Amino acid sequence: MGTSDNSGKTTHMTRRALLGTGAIAGVAATLGGPGAAAPRAMPDSWDEEVDVVVIGSGFAGLAAAHEAQKAGASVALLEKMQVPGGNSIINGGVMAVAGSDQQAEMGIEDSADVMLADMLKAGLDLNHVALARTVAEHSVDVYRWTVDELEVEYKDRLTHMGGHAVPRAYSTSNGSGSGIIVQQLAKLKELGIEPRTRTLLKHIIRDGDGRVKGVEVREKHAFRDPESGDPRTIKARKAVILATGGFGNDPAFRMMQDPRLTDELDTTNQPGATSEALREAINIGGILIQPSWIQLGPWTSPDEKGMGMAPSFVQGTTASYGVWINTETGERFVNELADRKIRADAIIATGNKAIAIADATGFKYAKGRGTKVDRMLEAGVLTEYATLEDMAAAHDVPLEPLKATIKRFNTSVDAGEDSDMGRYLQADQFKLVDGPYYAVRLLPKVHHTMGGIGINAETQALDVVTGDPISGLYVAGEAAGGVHGASRLGSCATTECLVFGRIAGQNAAAEENWG
């Protein structure tokens, strides 16, 4: 599985093209295939019994399985894809931690309250505050757990991510979430747990007494064929934990909530980031929270699939040492260091006519920090132009306004204040003067779904009718809603998934055995 494996799209589109009549008005909405939605009755007998069933093997699912097993519960860890890791294994491997020893050594004052305030600001105050607070307050603990228990290795330098008041993000040594996932899998193996891949959650079984008591799955499941695989029922004597991620790669479901996000829009998510488990949880009474809030990454390119290589250059170089240009006007259109939502909205508002540019000095800077600019050039994601004139001609940018924009930016650099966009200028900010020039075309891609099943801070799923916890059902990670409100701050999801995954695993193991 790679970030650019997005070939599932064709299959989805074909299936939707075949079925049109039941589609929601204006939205192609074939979600899960045929069949009535009535929740499954209790089976006469179970094929298998465990204490805790964990669905999903990203950060949250692996952390949940780890804690449940450590607490003495027997665990079945299920994963529908061929390989474990979900979106987590392809994420950037940065984790927000507020109040770390390393911050103290660097003289950075930070606290859970400051991190919470940052999360609420990005979330437009739509966050369920107690959930966001739980993430911030457990961030130091969970970081230490990854070091002490999982032996995760981090780079020395903390990163100052956009939207955060201070540098507080640890980065894994390999620059990827796989730096954590691989360690989680290794430690779980030592504990005797391996993910059962190609095992799809088909139904959550909730008894007439309101308790969740097990699951129906399909083993040897072939992804993209919801009916494939062998049926199997697993009794969960204590609890079921949903850690099934978001629905960023599920155009039909995301269009229900935001009809602009058609299947013509690419996503940074892995192919398995679909909604069937979320819908199943809703179908047995879980409450759906804030599904309209879907985050687009502003640093992606239409000239490659998925997350791709563009973000490292767009975000790492052009946002600080270049400018972003509306190709229709030749002008800048956003503070290139604003938060993700502001920047993605601004790109869309240009009609997706936007490029991120840097000059020769920026290119050199990018190369110096390890950005794979040569591979980007080869792949056609990044293009080199000898002069500004050449770039303008290639992207249909009106030349004189473009020149005027660059001139104003250079004047701002001299003045130490960005008069056009109020961007924070770097200590070593340089002017854009030297050709060749370099450009990446910009197109936002679906990155994170903030909505999900409503939970309390103990990660208990809440019932849509009563508002009370659904006995025997926990939800953690991107599958849960409300933590991030309108927009997730970068580097907070890793923390969230590990924090709530651990809480879910501990609480599930502590549940009473119903039978």
Next chain:
Amino acid sequence: MGTSDNSGKTTHMTRRALLGTGAIAGVAATLGGPGAAAPRAMPDSWDEEVDVVVIGSGFAGLAAAHEAQKAGASVALLEKMQVPGGNSIINGGVMAVAGSDQQAEMGIEDSADVMLADMLKAGLDLNHVALARTVAEHSVDVYRWTVDELEVEYKDRLTHMGGHAVPRAYSTSNGSGSGIIVQQLAKLKELGIEPRTRTLLKHIIRDGDGRVKGVEVREKHAFRDPESGDPRTIKARKAVILATGGFGNDPAFRMMQDPRLTDELDTTNQPGATSEALREAINIGGILIQPSWIQLGPWTSPDEKGMGMAPSFVQGTTASYGVWINTETGERFVNELADRKIRADAIIATGNKAIAIADATGFKYAKGRGTKVDRMLEAGVLTEYATLEDMAAAHDVPLEPLKATIKRFNTSVDAGEDSDMGRYLQADQFKLVDGPYYAVRLLPKVHHTMGGIGINAETQALDVVTGDPISGLYVAGEAAGGVHGASRLGSCATTECLVFGRIAGQNAAAEENWG
């Protein structure tokens, strides 16, 4: 039932205060009382049988009952409150119609396409387009139906509502939605149907085959006591139609989706605008669409309950002939004629430190058009000040900035262009020069919930698992989601409710009889 009857709040708060442990993080979330959420099984026998069960007696429910009965179906029309009419009976009685004869007479060019474009613009393109299009395309038909079939009387003059490209809103002669509701009830009585009031929907009964087959209700129900009343089952041989309105008066449920909308915030909605029917529909497999989009009315006052008297003066006079002032800065803070969302967001951004003001000429204008300014003065909603100085002192407004603001506004009037806010200036725009001055304090109130159950343009409820219609279940009016996207344009809800209510009634009557 009146617009200001909001006394249910105390009871809600008390109940929530008693229960805290299961509450969603940061949100007091006791929704419907105790009990497991599992959908009800089919009863051994039914207490009653009809073809179509209609729940709710606002515009949509009454239109649905009307059409179903006309098409030959037997109908049970249920209403939980003591009186019929829902929010519709207290609404403003304006209805958007695109392409009417009256527009043609006035030389106004309009079409369904233009109205659709207006709805999409206000909805930030989050509308389910086919639903919005259905409203616009049926608007002329439904207007004629209200005249020909219901004998509704309208004022002669079309109104140009904010956010609409042209004047297209009909107003009922009595200036209230009751002008339509009363006629609907009268005609239904002639057809032999009367709403059964105090009848609460308790459960929708969906059979194992996926079909909705009836309802369980409570007769002689006492609102605010969900367990009160006598249980009764009603078999729906053809279909159940949910026309149960929005959840604007349900703080616990609305806070799940937007935690800012606490129970300290008032609402323009009637006390019965709660979520239990919506939650029941979700619980039997209906898909919840766009619940985060909740509209606040920007024209309301904290000095009275509910919709109150303020809007007629705030919207009718101060938005066109006065200014809105941030009392902390003494400056204007929004185009007073912008759409509801922009203005409500702007008031909240001031920290709700905003007043709407007019001078003596504005006051005279308001009186001349029938605004009840004297009753407002008596009630303390409107306050008179002999001078600008007195007003500034009373509201803690810094005097010199206030004076400068008024001076700039007057210069704008002279120049014929609003330099501060770009507001459309009236042909007879006058300057603010004459005391006494008049002020209304502003505080947005929850007005409309755009989200609801996902439907197709035939008003069939969609299943969360399959995306296909739920056999035997229709949803119309504010209970359905997606028509208005992020923000409903004023006067479109009346049209929507009548259009989709009629479609639901016709389609329900045409369903096959299952048994």
